[in-house]
Amino acid sequence: MVSRTTADYEAIALAGCEALCEPAFWAGYDRASAQGFYDYYRQLTEYEPRRAAKFGIPHYCWLCINPKEAEDAVFAREVMAIIPDFLDKPNVLGIGEIGLNKNTRSELAIFEEHVEIAKKFNLPILIHTPHLEDKLKGTRLIIDALKNANVDPNKVIIDHVEEHTAGLVLDAGFWAGMTLYPESKCTPARAVDMLETFGMERIWMNSACDWGVSDPLAVAKCMQEMKKRRHSREIIEKVSFHNPVAFLSQSPNFKVPGAT
């Protein structure tokens, strides 16, 4: 977790985290060169796994140029040319988090080209949907693009769903991810509401662990929220462990001890 301290790794280890997956994301600033992404991919595939291993946590990652930096298509393509060099690293799960940020034509073109990389290498895809007022439109554009690309929806998780987009994603056959924040976006209580509304199939939750106000223990707190709502241990384990394992196991690199 490049934006988090070592104490956060310790905290999630103590909370029982069995594995973590980290998407390639925005650094909080636009990188100045494709070489900057090369260094970032080395951090995700070499250094972070070692940092997580000190706490007994298998570390996995997704690779891409994130949509916030995809507005310059020429630059984005220069970065995407690097990605295949890293796909044989043992902790790489697939392509992500690709998607849209401000729903522009350039972002959409780069998104579609990332999807083609995933198809070429037969890898799962993790998709970022835009935040706030841009989410509904962005989710619709993303679903249309995926349908046009004839992607197997079982190999795609569309992340950051909220109440107005979860149904669109699940009805189209994709996996849905709920990203939990302590404030500003989806809280643990709302995530449990969505589970109760949309069901427990093809859905997972993840802790936002970025540069903003976020909480690596958010998934653990949501499990506690489910317990408060009297969900069974089996259901809590399904949503927090078995569902993610089922999706991630489509990547040949993903292995978690005890996951059957």
Add this chain to the structure above:
Amino acid sequence: MQTKPDKSAILDLYFMDARCKLIDLAAFLDRLDRHSGTADFRHPSFLTALQAMQAPTPGKTRVQTVLESLSDHSTEPAEKAGIQFAWGAPPEAPANPSR
């Protein structure tokens, strides 16, 4: 399967937190009223969303109606990004096409 919490249990779990947030909303609107200057598009969007919460679109929940009220409903990709962040409400007039 354990018995799901009934309305009374949900109130026990969440009423105080929701009450606190409701009062925070009222204080936020008072704060806007009290301060000088002109509020931008976010203020009317917020007020529209509050109304949407009280009268959700048929077939949709309150939270879906509020989220859709605060969403961009255009369908064509934008030509340029302009900004990297999101405002929380669409810069144009609040949209709630199904109402």
